[in-house]
Amino acid sequence: MSAPSPRQRRKDARPQELLDAALALFVEKGFAATRSEEIAARAGVAKGTLYRYYPSKDELFKAMVRDNLSVHIAESAAQAAQYEGPIANLLAQMMQAWWAKVGHGNAGGVCKIMMVEARHFPELARFYVDEVITPSKALIGGLVQRGIARGEFRPVPVEPTVHMLIAPMLHMLLHEHSFGAHDSCHEAMSAEDLLDAQMALLLHGLLAQPPRT
Known part of the structure; x- marks a missing residue:
């Protein structure tokens, strides 16, 4: 069985990267003041990618x-x-x-x-x-x-x-x-x-x- 490609590894890591970005921004700015697009940008993905993993803030x-x-x-x-x-x-x-x-x-x-x-x-x-x-x-x-x-x-x-x-x-x-x-x-x-x-x-x-x- 072949090892996962770098692209697949990054895809697998995205949920955790989004959670880490969300935690950092929520603590910095609060829940209400944090926008979904800011979380996506902090994690290095598009806003649509965030919603594929988590349907809402x-x-x-x-x-x-x-x-x-x-x-x-x-x-x-x-x-x-x-x-x-x-x-x-x-x-x-x-x-x-x-x-x-x-x-x-x-x-x-x-x-x-x-x-x-x-x-x-x-x-x-x-x-x-x-x-x-x-x-x-x-x-x-x-x-x-x-x-x-x-x-x-x-x-x-x-x-x-x-x-x-x-x-x-x-x-x-x-x-x-x-x-x-x-x-x-x-x-x-x-x-x-x-x-x-x-x-x-x-x-x-x-x-x-x-x-x-």
Whole structure:
């Protein structure tokens, strides 16, 4: 069987090139302000080529969310399903891994876009809730419930606890993709350090027998 030609390889790569171009432009300009022809030009193709792969800007956005966020949620869920160690350790590892894969790069900007523009695009907002928010809350909530069932965590209301775990991450995402480049303390206080501090504070409140200092 002969190897694919350069033309075929480029054709096969186009969907990913379009997703990468869309992510970069959506983060730079926002969803509403980004035009389809700009995405096509950034990817080096004609506008008609874009529509052959993604029929509308909305569908392109959905594919970009799946490519940059949904896949990491699914990976974390698979990891959690096989994990047998302390839930506190897994929560801390997942927060750090999520920041490394999503929060620190352009993908984290998608969360900011949805918080800013969701009200103007209700269909995309519903999609984002179903694709990102609901699975994320179910994953973290399931871990909190497992910790309670094992006696590792004290009995706490799961839903508010999930929000407490997620909220600092959202704060860092907003900071990273708005004031981050202009904050004089940005380099001195890393997101990783903030996550460590957050988990130490929250988990010592969750543990049935907090460690002695």
